[in-house]
Amino acid sequence: MPLRLGVNLDHAATLRQARYARDAQSSLAEPDPVEAALIAEKAGADGITAHLREDRRHMQDRDIYRLKESLQTKLNLEMGNAPEIVAIALQVKAHDACLVPENRREITTEGGLDCLTHRAALESTIGKLHAVGTVVSLFIDPDPEQICAAADLKAAYIELHTGAFANATGRARQHELQRLITGAQQAHDLGLRINAGHGLNYENVSELFTVPHLVELNIGHAIISRALFTGLASAVKEMKTLCQGYPL
Ligand code: PXP
Secondary structure (H helix, E strand, O other): OOOEEEEEOHHHHHHHHHHHHHHOOOOOOOOOHHHHHHHHHHOOOOEEEEEOOOOOOOOOHHHHHHHHHHOOOOEEEEEOOOHHHHHHHHHHOOOEEEEOOOOOOOOOOOOOOOOOOOHHHHHHHHHHHHHOOOEEEEEEOOOHHHHHHHHHOOOOEEEEEOHHHHHOOHHHHHHHHHHHHHHHHHHHHOOOEEEEEOOOOOOOHHHHHHOOOEEEEEEOHHHHHHHHHHOHHHHHHHHHHHHOOOOO
């Protein structure tokens, strides 16, 4: 299977909120993340990712429902394990849900989820999401203990956090890449499927292609940034072309 591209559109909503936070439902509120999603799908996105944060700083509840109704591909709902958000996820019944840690002061999702400390709470939420047919992914660092815990929790997927790799330079970058390679192999041996994301861009994405067994990359910031200059369709197509370089 070719490497799939999930386009994260949170920052389309960030831009709308910058001006229309008080009136995101107004017909004037732009840009509309759903319109962006339809363009991204047409340009080759294999899925759309949206994070409904507790602080609603970008995506709003209505965006999530509209995305679920409008998409031809699939909605990957990124979510913290908070009761209010879980209740919405159970109503929306997104195709996929990616559980992430959430800290109100972070600019974007920082470290991976701690599946050891939060095991009981995660187990309960994963069970509920499975019951409504949502495929669950756990966003974790490439740490052997976290990967074992994710397998114990019976998640179908992990999403390997590529932020440390993306931020590192020189030998540290090689070290981070090796952690991702080893982690992906371990996860595959445990029967997990593997996505990856965070901090990936047009320059570093091909470097990741030595990581085995990748199913999907979730990329947001770089695509939305490039879209300002080239348009969203072109930005998505370019990333999709890069993804086609992943060895099958
Ligand atoms: N995957 C997860 C779990 C994330 O939290 C994010 C950021 O919202 C991304 C992927 C996309 O990261 P970026 O915007 O750096 O491409």
